[in-house]
Amino acid sequence: MPLFPGGNPRTSGHLISAADLTRDDAVRILDTAEEMARLADRPIKKLPALRGRTIVNLFFEDSTRTRISFEAAEKRLSADVINFAAKGSSVSKGESLKDTAQTLEAMGVDAVVIRHGASGAPYRLATSGWIDAAVVNAGDGTHQHPTQALLDAFTMRRRLIGPDAGLGRDLAGRRVTIVGDILHSRVARSNVDLLNTLGAQVTLVAPPTLLPVGVEGWPCEVSYDLDAVLPKSDAVMMLRVQRERMNAAFFPTEREYSRRYGLDTQRMDRMPEHAVVMHPGPMVRGMEITAEVADSGRCTVTEQVANGVSIRMAVLYLLLGGSDHANANNTANAAGTTARTEEK
Amino acid sequence: MSKTLIRGAKVLGGEALDVLVDGETVAAVGAGLDADGARVVEAEGQILLPGLVDLHTHLREPGREDSETVLTGTRAAASGGYTAVHAMANTFPVADTAGVVEQVWRLGRESGYCDVQPVGAVTVGLEGKQLAELGAMHDSAASVRVFSDDGKCVDDAVIMRRALEYVKAFDGVIAQHAQEPRLTEGAQMNEGTVSAELGLGGWPAVAEESIIARDVLLAAHVGSRVHICHLSTAGSVEIVRWAKSKGWNVTAEVTPHHLLLTDELVRSYDPVYKVNPPLRTEADVTALREALADGTIDCVATDHAPHPHEDKDCEWGAAAMGMVGLETALSVVQHTMVETGLLDWAGVADRMSFRPAAIGRLAGHGRPVSAGEPANLVLVDPSYRGAVDSARFASRSRNTPYQGRELPGRVTHTFLRGRATVMDGELV
Ligand SMILES: [Zn+2]
Numbered sequence: 001m002p003l004f005p006g007g008n009p010r011t012s013g014h015l016i017s018a019a020d021l022t023r024d025d026a027v028r029i030l031d032t033a034e035e036m037a038r039l040a041d042r043p044i045k046k047l048p049a050l051r052g053r054t055i056v057n058l059f060f061e062d063s064t065r066t067r068i069s070f071e072a073a074e075k076r077l078s079a080d081v082i083n084f085a086a087k088g089s090s091v092s093k094g095e096s097l098k099d100t101a102q103t104l105e106a107m108g109v110d111a112v113v114i115r116h117g118a119s120g121a122p123y124r125l126a127t128s129g130w131i132d133a134a135v136v137n138a139g140d141g142t143h144q145h146p147t148q149a150l151l152d153a154f155t156m157r158r159r160l161i162g163p164d165a166g167l168g169r170d171l172a173g174r175r176v177t178i179v180g181d182i183l184h185s186r187v188a189r190s191n192v193d194l195l196n197t198l199g200a201q202v203t204l205v206a207p208p209t210l211l212p213v214g215v216e217g218w219p220c221e222v223s224y225d226l227d228a229v230l231p232k233s234d235a236v237m238m239l240r241v242q243r244e245r246m247n248a249a250f251f252p253t254e255r256e257y258s259r260r261y262g263l264d265t266q267r268m269d270r271m272p273e274h275a276v277v278m279h280p281g282p283m284v285r286g287m288e289i290t291a292e293v294a295d296s297g298r299c300t301v302t303e304q305v306a307n308g309v310s311i312r313m314a315v316l317y318l319l320l321g322g323s324d325h326a327n328a329n330n331t332a333n334a335a336g337t338t339a340r341t342e343e344k
Numbered sequence: 345m346s347k348t349l350i351r352g353a354k355v356l357g358g359e360a361l362d363v364l365v366d367g368e369t370v371a372a373v374g375a376g377l378d379a380d381g382a383r384v385v386e387a388e389g390q391i392l393l394p395g396l397v398d399l400h401t402h403l404r405e406p407g408r409e410d411s412e413t414v415l416t417g418t419r420a421a422a423s424g425g426y427t428a429v430h431a432m433a434n435t436f437p438v439a440d441t442a443g444v445v446e447q448v449w450r451l452g453r454e455s456g457y458c459d460v461q462p463v464g465a466v467t468v469g470l471e472g473k474q475l476a477e478l479g480a481m482h483d484s485a486a487s488v489r490v491f492s493d494d495g496k497c498v499d500d501a502v503i504m505r506r507a508l509e510y511v512k513a514f515d516g517v518i519a520q521h522a523q524e525p526r527l528t529e530g531a532q533m534n535e536g537t538v539s540a541e542l543g544l545g546g547w548p549a550v551a552e553e554s555i556i557a558r559d560v561l562l563a564a565h566v567g568s569r570v571h572i573c574h575l576s577t578a579g580s581v582e583i584v585r586w587a588k589s590k591g592w593n594v595t596a597e598v599t600p601h602h603l604l605l606t607d608e609l610v611r612s613y614d615p616v617y618k619v620n621p622p623l624r625t626e627a628d629v630t631a632l633r634e635a636l637a638d639g640t641i642d643c644v645a646t647d648h649a650p651h652p653h654e655d656k657d658c659e660w661g662a663a664a665m666g667m668v669g670l671e672t673a674l675s676v677v678q679h680t681m682v683e684t685g686l687l688d689w690a691g692v693a694d695r696m697s698f699r700p701a702a703i704g705r706l707a708g709h710g711r712p713v714s715a716g717e718p719a720n721l722v723l724v725d726p727s728y729r730g731a732v733d734s735a736r737f738a739s740r741s742r743n744t745p746y747q748g749r750e751l752p753g754r755v756t757h758t759f760l761r762g763r764a765t766v767m768d769g770e771l772v
Contacts, residue, residue: 119544213540
């Protein structure tokens with residue numbers, strides 16, 4: 001019985017890191033998401049797949065966008081949803097993660113979608129023996145945000161290959177440039193892992209202060225020169241750069257940052273015609289991206305939001321195995337079957 | 345007073361001899377000594393060492409008796425073969441006055457398991473701003489000679505200079521916890537490839553090395569003694585080696601865990617591996633072992649740091665830093681230094697007893713095993729093999745990184761001034 005995801009036996013049955021996904025796992029999630037996306041185009045958007053299952057969205061960090069995306073995905077799968085915002089409560093001490101998790105477990109929760117400010121918190125939740133529920137990492141510290149990487153890959157596959165033509169395929173040979181605050185970005189880490197697994201060539205572009213020590217060992221290229229990289233990019237992903245970084249001397253001024261590393265229309269024109277501009281949001285217009293670029297047809301920001309729901313449906317579907325704890329292969333088949341049933 | 349004859353132990357790993365303990369002192373060392381009514385300890389195949397001396401122990405009392413007390417900590421020390429420990433000053437209240445150091449010293453005397461030599465804080469409240477009453481602590485019943493703000497670095501260069509100068513008056517030493525605070529804001533683990541991948545705040549080697557470089561220069565400039573706590577990087581070794589080559593009065597310690605564990609273990613996000621200074625890389629471990637072998641690093645110090653279960657049973661970011669170490673130190677040293685051929689047992693006696701006692705100017709400890717010396721002794725069975733089981737620890741805390749790991753060697757007997765604190769592997 002193959003594990004899902006299959007890249008790390010310690011965390012199979014959970015989605016903790018994009019690095020835990022094998023190529024086949026990732027393609028299967030993207031293909032399942034494609035089924036889910038088609039469902040979204042129909043008048044009845046709901047699947048009965050997770051009826052009677054309970055999923056809790058456990059958010060220790062504010063993120064309305066991510067929480068709403070998961071919630072929409074869960075509801076479209078007919079799951080019972082509990083939202084738990086732990087932010088602002090007395091969560092300064094670590095034991096409340098364990099206590100909260102065990103409380104939820106006692107209530108019979110099937111899956112925990114967790115967002116946490118501390119890197120490794122979802123891994124700890126999945127591997128410490130505190131709970132039995134499936135754990136989905138919705139972003140932890142500066143570590144990982146695997147569903148973001150999946151939705152980005154899904155968006156690229158749809159745009160660069162096509163929704164139908166892309167089925168069963170990875171991103172072999174596609175060139176993806178990720179620009180901005182790599183050091184503090186879980187999105188960048190997740191994307192480097194996943195895109196590498198899917199065969200894409202990744203280039204990171206940032207001022208040296210915003211690259212982690214040891215980045216030379218990552219499976220990607222690194223450049224300080226955005227203009228040189230743009231003509232060789234099929235997708236350019238702009239990361240948010242928080243203004244506060246300036247105060248910690250990561251770069252001198254906002255103006256200098258956007259001059260060297262921001263994307264404006266002039267720079268966008270250096271990109272190949274087919275290339276897309278991506279952003280995980282929320283954007284800081286005028287900092288890493290100008291308003292014209294953000295609003296242009298090449299920018300996929302709103303598609304990424306829609307694709308996020310499809311990806312999260314696919315992940316929850318595959319992890320929770322539809323109506324029973326079937327093995328991975330059965331779930332994959334069930335996904336197709338259920339979706340097709342709904343078509344009629 | 346009672347007599348004990350330890351029969352056939354290899355003294356410092358050398359010749360098998362008999363050692364007769366009479367009252368508080370070693371009465372005779374030789375072959376075929378007469379038992380003459382003494383209780384006999386058959387020690388064939390075992391190693392006899394001078395009682396171990398720890399320069400760096402957190403006993404937590406006063407203030408955090410939920411994690412350790414002087415009594416439980418000294419019982420743990422005796423179990424590990426220690427007859428003297430230096431109790432760090434970061435208690436609540438901080439050991440920055442004569443009153444607090446005398447309290448800790450007295451609690452140690454009352455425990456009876458191990459001598460407790462209090463370390464005094466360098467600055468008031470460990471805040472790095474104003475010198476604590478170093479002279480008063482020295483003049484107290486506790487006779488403090490080692491001063492440290494351990495847990496915090498004396499980062500202000502002027503305060504550090506003044507402290508180094510001031511303690512010359514009573515042959516004191518400043519034990520520096522070398523951690524440049526600005527370079528380690530938000531630091532969670534060694535900065536390197538693993539931290540980059542795990543998304544945990546990096547703790548660069550240079551944050552330790554830059555402080556050590558400054559402090560050896562300061563010590564040389566004012567002609568004083570500086571001791572570097574828990575060296576953890578290859579670069580720190582190089583700086584200390586250079587300072588010693590100049591003839592400067594610099595000493596250094598390494599913890600058992602930095603001789604064995606690396607930051608790869610942090611991939612588990614298990615906070616039992618969260619420690620200050622952080623676990624480093626394989627290259628650092630190798631450099632530290634070599635430096636301990638060649639004497640660049642003077643001694644092994646445990647940095648025994650007990651924490652209650654709930655402070656480790658949580659996510660990495662929220663967890664406390666530190667590991668217990670008193671009860672596993674000798675085994676880790678046997679594993680990493682003796683069984684690798686880097687150090688013989690005489691070397692172990694030097695790095696775990698003679699030198700730490702000399703650095704702390706501790707009378708009655710770290711003495712040779714010979715007639716007339718205080719009978720502070722430890723017997724080790726080096727052939728023992730067994731998995732570490734924290735449930736058997738005498739320490740009140742269980743935060744060991746070795747749980748379930750097989751380590752060699754076992755302390756069978758510890759004698760504090762002739763009295764057995766450990767007999768046949770059990771606390772007395
Ligand atoms: Zn320290």
